[in-house]
Amino acid sequence: MLHKILPKAGYYCVAILLPSGAFKHKFFTSIDKAQDYIERQDELEKTVYFAQASFETEENRKASNVHSVRSFWLDIDCGAKKPFPDQKAGFVALRDFCATTKLPMPSVVNSGNGLYAHWTLDEDVPLNQWKAAATILKGLTHACQFQADDSRTSDASSVLRPVGTHHRKDTDNPKQVKLVYEQPSVKFTEFVPLLTKAGKKNKVSLGVLAPPKLNDEFVAD
Numbered sequence: 001m002l003h004k005i006l007p008k009a010g011y012y013c014v015a016i017l018l019p020s021g022a023f024k025h026k027f028f029t030s031i032d033k034a035q036d037y038i039e040r041q042d043e044l045e046k047t048v049y050f051a052q053a054s055f056e057t058e059e060n061r062k063a064s065n066v067h068s069v070r071s072f073w074l075d076i077d078c079g080a081k082k083p084f085p086d087q088k089a090g091f092v093a094l095r096d097f098c099a100t101t102k103l104p105m106p107s108v109v110n111s112g113n114g115l116y117a118h119w120t121l122d123e124d125v126p127l128n129q130w131k132a133a134a135t136i137l138k139g140l141t142h143a144c145q146f147q148a149d150d151s152r153t154s155d156a157s158s159v160l161r162p163v164g165t166h167h168r169k170d171t172d173n174p175k176q177v178k179l180v181y182e183q184p185s186v187k188f189t190e191f192v193p194l195l196t197k198a199g200k201k202n203k204v205s206l207g208v209l210a211p212p213k214l215n216d217e218f219v220a221d
Helices: 031-043 086-101 126-142 187-200
Strands: 012-018 023-028 047-051 053-055 066-074 107-110 115-126 178-181
Touching: 012 031, 012 053, 023 031, 031 047, 047 053, 053 115, 066 086, 086 107, 086 115, 086 126, 115 126, 115 187, 126 187
Parallel strands: none
Antiparallel strands: 012 023, 012 047, 053 066, 066 115, 107 115, 107 178
16 A cells, blocks of 8 residues: 555655654655565554655655655544544545545545545655645535544645554554555546536635646656
8 A cells, every 4th residue: 555655756754653642753765665664663563654745855754845745635533522433434424525526436544443535646746736736625625514634634744554554542452454445546637627626616715726737757657
């Protein structure tokens, strides 16, 4: 799943949750090496996350350091005192959101308690174009009253749990993070017009969205 989500260029960041609640970050130049590290840390019963974007340098995991992005995502919280009572309700709401907006169904990951939705792309996208499109996606969740976690949708520096690791908030009952619904990647140049059309229909501010045409620098070989 990492190879579908992560860009083909830049530094990749794995984040280990510390007992203090802070993250310890480690950067890699290889997706395979990042995957190996994730698996080793999970075996050591660490709580592991990974950044969805790649970064220009190993200096930090800040949006200002993002190199490129290769997916859009939603974090869907499920359970007691969450927007959705269980994962089934979250999945149905996601399906209804896609039907309303005419967006394709994304791949879906069982994150342990909740769900992640991933629209993976077949090309790397520079931060400014991704941010403009992700802001429309966030606006659509508001317009359609779909309660995804606002702190994630348009934050390029977000971290999510990798497939195959374990959700360990309940220390007596760790839950494996699993891919439960897989969809093919979509073209950025096809996804953006769908977002734009849905945004106009639902009266979402489109902001300054550059034409969905990538520079050669960001076109995968």
